[in-house]
Amino acid sequence: MKLQCTIPNNSKSYEIEVRNGLLKDLASYSTTLSSRFAIVTHDSLSASYAEPLHNSLKALGNESFIFTFPSGEIHKNREIKESLENQLFEKGLGRDSCVIAIGGGVVTDLSGYLAATFCRGVPLVMVPTSLLAMVDASIGGKNGVNIPYGKNLIGTIYQPHKVVIDPNVLKTLPTADLINGVVEMIKHGLITDHDYFEYLEKNSEKLLKLNPEFLEKSIYDSCRIKKEIVEQDEKENGKRRLLNFGHTIGHALERLSNYLLYHGEAVAIGILVESYMSTLMGILDSVSFERIKKIIMDYKVPLRLQEKFTPDAILEAMRTDKKALKGLPRFVMIEKIGSCLDYNFSYCTQVDEQIVKTALQWMNDDLCRH
Numbered sequence: 001m002k003l004q005c006t007i008p009n010n011s012k013s014y015e016i017e018v019r020n021g022l023l024k025d026l027a028s029y030s031t032t033l034s035s036r037f038a039i040v041t042h043d044s045l046s047a048s049y050a051e052p053l054h055n056s057l058k059a060l061g062n063e064s065f066i067f068t069f070p071s072g073e074i075h076k077n078r079e080i081k082e083s084l085e086n087q088l089f090e091k092g093l094g095r096d097s098c099v100i101a102i103g104g105g106v107v108t109d110l111s112g113y114l115a116a117t118f119c120r121g122v123p124l125v126m127v128p129t130s131l132l133a134m135v136d137a138s139i140g141g142k143n144g145v146n147i148p149y150g151k152n153l154i155g156t157i158y159q160p161h162k163v164v165i166d167p168n169v170l171k172t173l174p175t176a177d178l179i180n181g182v183v184e185m186i187k188h189g190l191i192t193d194h195d196y197f198e199y200l201e202k203n204s205e206k207l208l209k210l211n212p213e214f215l216e217k218s219i220y221d222s223c224r225i226k227k228e229i230v231e232q233d234e235k236e237n238g239k240r241r242l243l244n245f246g247h248t249i250g251h252a253l254e255r256l257s258n259y260l261l262y263h264g265e266a267v268a269i270g271i272l273v274e275s276y277m278s279t280l281m282g283i284l285d286s287v288s289f290e291r292i293k294k295i296i297m298d299y300k301v302p303l304r305l306q307e308k309f310t311p312d313a314i315l316e317a318m319r320t321d322k323k324a325l326k327g328l329p330r331f332v333m334i335e336k337i338g339s340c341l342d343y344n345f346s347y348c349t350q351v352d353e354q355i356v357k358t359a360l361q362w363m364n365d366d367l368c369r370h
C-alpha cells in the first residue's frame with residue numbers, strides 16, 4: 001500500500017510504502033538513488049535489520065557501510081551526529097551518497113538531521129522499526145537532536161526520498177514501545193477521522209497479537225492522516241498543531257517525571273485530561289468522552305503516575321509549551337470523535353485556568369488514582 005506525500009513549495013514528492021515483507025525489496029529500490037550507502041542504526045538492531053540490507057546492497061555491486069550508535073534518547077545528541085559525520089568522511093563518503101536510517105524515532109530523527117546537513121543534503125531513506133517511528137517520527141520531515149536546553153531544539157525540516165515500512169519488524173519490538181505508537185494512532189483518529197477511530201475501537205485485541213493485516217491497514221491509515229496534515233502545514237503554523245492533541249499536558253507530565261513516564265503513557269493521560277476539559281466546557285459530549293476512555297483501556301495503556309504533581313506545578317511546566325502565548329498554554333480542543341475546533345485556523349485556544357485545574361485535579365483523584 002502506497003501513499004504519495006507532496007509538500008507545497010517543496011520540489012520533492014515522495015512515497016510512503018507500507019507492506020509486510022517490504023524490507024526484502026529495499027536494496028533494489030535504494031540503488032535507484034545512489035550506489036554508495038551509509039546505513040545508520042543502533043548496535044542492537046544491526047544484525048537483524050542492517051546487515052541483511054548491507055549484504056544485498058554489496059551483492060548488487062554497491063558500496064555500503066554500517067554506522068551504529070547506542071539506543072536511548074540521551075544518544076540523540078550533537079556529539080553522536082558529529083561523530084557519525086566524521087566516520088562517513090573517513091570512509092570516503094560524500095555528496096553522492098545516500099543515508100538509510102533503520103530504527104526507532106531516535107535513529108530516524110538523528111539520521112534525518114545528518115542527511116539534511118551532510119554535504120548540504122544527501123538522499124535519505126527512512127526505515128522506521130518502532131511503531132511510533134512508523135506512524136509519527138518518520139513522517140513529516142522534522143528531525144533533530146536534544147541539547148542541554150531542551151529536546152529537539154536543534155534540527156531541520158527535511159523530507160526523505162522514501163519511507164519504507166515493514167510491519168513484520170515489530171515482532172522484535174518490546175510491548176511497552178508498541179504502546180507509544182498506539183497512542184499516536186488513537187490520537188490520529190480522534191483529531192480527524194471518526195471511521196479510523198472506529199476501526200481501532202473494533203480491533204484492539206489484534207494489536208498485541210501483531211495481526212499482520214491489522215498492522216498493515218492501521219499503520220497505513222495513520223501515516224495517511226499525518227501526511228495529509230503535514231501537506232497542509234509543513235512548518236506547524238496552523239493545522240499541524242492538531243498533532244499536539246494530548247501533548248500539552250503529556251509533555252508537562254513527561255518533563256516533571258524526569259522522562260520516567262513513557263511518551264505514550266503521558267500522552268494517553270494528556271488526551272484524557274484535555275478531552276475532559278472539552279466536556280467541562282460543554283464542547284464534547286459525555287458519551288464520546290467515555291468512548292475515548294474505553295479505547296485507551298482496551299489497548300491496555302497504563303494510566304499511572306509514579307508521583308502526583310500539583311495542578312500548579314503542571315501549569316508551570318506548560319508555560320514553555322511551543323503553543324503557549326505570552327506564557328499561557330493553549331490547547332487543541334476536541335469537539336467530537338474525528339474533529340477538533342479550528343479557532344480561526346490557529347487550531348488551539350487558551351482555556352480558563354480554573355477549568356485546567358479542575359481537570360488536573362480529576363486526573364490526580366480519579367483517572368490516575370492508583
Ligand SMILES: NC(=O)c1ccc[n+]([C@@H]2O[C@H](COP(=O)([O-])OP(=O)(O)OC[C@H]3O[C@@H](n4cnc5c(N)ncnc54)[C@H](O)[C@@H]3O)[C@@H](O)[C@H]2O)c1
Nearest residue numbers: 042071104105106107129130132133136137142169172173
Ligand atoms: N520527527 C518527528 O516528527 C517525531 C515525532 C515523534 C517522535 N519523535 C522522536 O522519536 C523518538 C522516540 O522514538 P521511539 O519511540 O521509536 O524510540 P526509540 O527510537 O528510542 O526506540 C525505542 C526502543 O526500541 C528499540 N527498537 C526500535 N525498533 C525495534 C525493533 N523493531 N525491534 C527491537 N527493538 C527496536 C530501540 O533500539 C529503542 O531501544 C524521540 O526522540 C522523539 O523526539 C520525532
Ligand SMILES: [Zn+2]
Nearest residue numbers: 184247263267
Ligand atoms: Zn507524541
